[in-house]
Amino acid sequence: MSKLLLSTGLRAWVIQRFSAVYMLVFVVYLAVSFALRESTGFESWSAWMANPINNVAVGLFFFALLLHAWVGCRDIIMDYVKPFPLRLIKLVIVAVMLLAMGLWVLLVLLQAANY
Amino acid sequence: MNNNKIRPKHLNLFKIRMPVTAVVSIAHRASGALLVILIPAIVYLLQHSLHSAQTYDEVVQLMTQPWMKVLLIIGTWAISHHFFAGIRYLLIDIDIGVLKSSARRSAWVVHLLALVSALWMAGTLL
Numbered sequence: 001m002s003k004l005l006l007s008t009g010l011r012a013w014v015i016q017r018f019s020a021v022y023m024l025v026f027v028v029y030l031a032v033s034f035a036l037r038e039s040t041g042f043e044s045w046s047a048w049m050a051n052p053i054n055n056v057a058v059g060l061f062f063f064a065l066l067l068h069a070w071v072g073c074r075d076i077i078m079d080y081v082k083p084f085p086l087r088l089i090k091l092v093i094v095a096v097m098l099l100a101m102g103l104w105v106l107l108v109l110l111q112a113a114n115y
Numbered sequence: 116m117n118n119n120k121i122r123p124k125h126l127n128l129f130k131i132r133m134p135v136t137a138v139v140s141i142a143h144r145a146s147g148a149l150l151v152i153l154i155p156a157i158v159y160l161l162q163h164s165l166h167s168a169q170t171y172d173e174v175v176q177l178m179t180q181p182w183m184k185v186l187l188i189i190g191t192w193a194i195s196h197h198f199f200a201g202i203r204y205l206l207i208d209i210d211i212g213v214l215k216s217s218a219r220r221s222a223w224v225v226h227l228l229a230l231v232s233a234l235w236m237a238g239t240l241l
Contacts, residue, residue, distance in 0.1 A: 017208065020201050027198070042164075042171035049165055069151045076148060101154050108162045 016071045019064035026061045049112040062105040066098045073098075135222040142226075143200040146193035153190060184240045188233055195232035199225045 033054070037044060048054055073094045081087040133141075160177075163170040177183055203221050206212050212221045 017205065020205060024198075024202070024205075042168040045171065046165055065154070069147075069154065072144075072147045073151060076144065098154075101158055104158050104162075108158065108165065112165045 012071045012074065015067050019068040019071075022064045023061060023068065026057060026064075029057065046112065049109075050114075052113070055109055055113045059105070059109050062102065066102050070095065070098055134219070135226070136218055139200050139203070139222040139225050142196055142229075143204075146197040146200075149189075149193045150197060153193075187240060188237050191236035192229055192233035196225065196229035199228045 033048070037048070049058065074091065077087060077090050077094070081090055160174055164174045165171075178187070203212065203225055206221075207218070212218055
């Protein structure tokens with residue numbers, strides 16, 4: 001089992017499926033939540049985002065999204081970029097960009113929670 | 116039988132007639148790459164929509180710009196194609212729609228649903 005968990009191909013495959021399923025459930029929740037909303041505009045939108053359940057659900061969505069994006073970009077880069085140094089550079093650029101996005105989202109959500 | 120005979124290779128993508136399932140696969144990749152590129156813009160819009168009532172209105176105004184409408188329609192196609200093709204792959208993982216005939220049928224359904232979503236967005240915006 002530990003051998004299975006260590007193989008990065010299977011790990012990537014599992015991450016891709018679990019993050020996809022979470023995002024799928026989240027999108028349905030988002031659609032229902034917005035269909036049932038009573039008012040529109042900034043006040044109701046910021047109140048929705050300040051709700052701890054929604055705030056955490058959005059945070060988890062972005063976490064799943066960034067993991068999903070990482071696995072997808074990694075697959076694309078490994079398929080098309082063959083020379084090792086170039087591949088490493090591109091993977092690092094993507095990783096840094098996705099980590100930066102994660103920190104940015106965290107900041108936005110913390111501010112939205114306190115509104 | 117002459118096994119040494121050089122066989123023709125058709126790796127030119129414009130000469131290969133690809134099955135619909137291959138087109139879904141390529142579109143899944145292309146739409147995924149496009150969506151990754153859009154992440155910074157989405158986070159930026161999320162931040163501005165939540166910062167203040169004024170910046171919220173600015174985001175709403177931005178959505179009425181012609182170039183933004185084009186981007187939203189393309190983005191809607193990308194996200195819905197990726198979404199429906201993703202569901203198709205998850206179903207195939209659990210052995211639903213594995214047969215060639217049903218895999219081809221579901222591939223057409225993915226293309227159709229993505230197109231309908233993009234047209235629906237176009238209808239809403241235009």
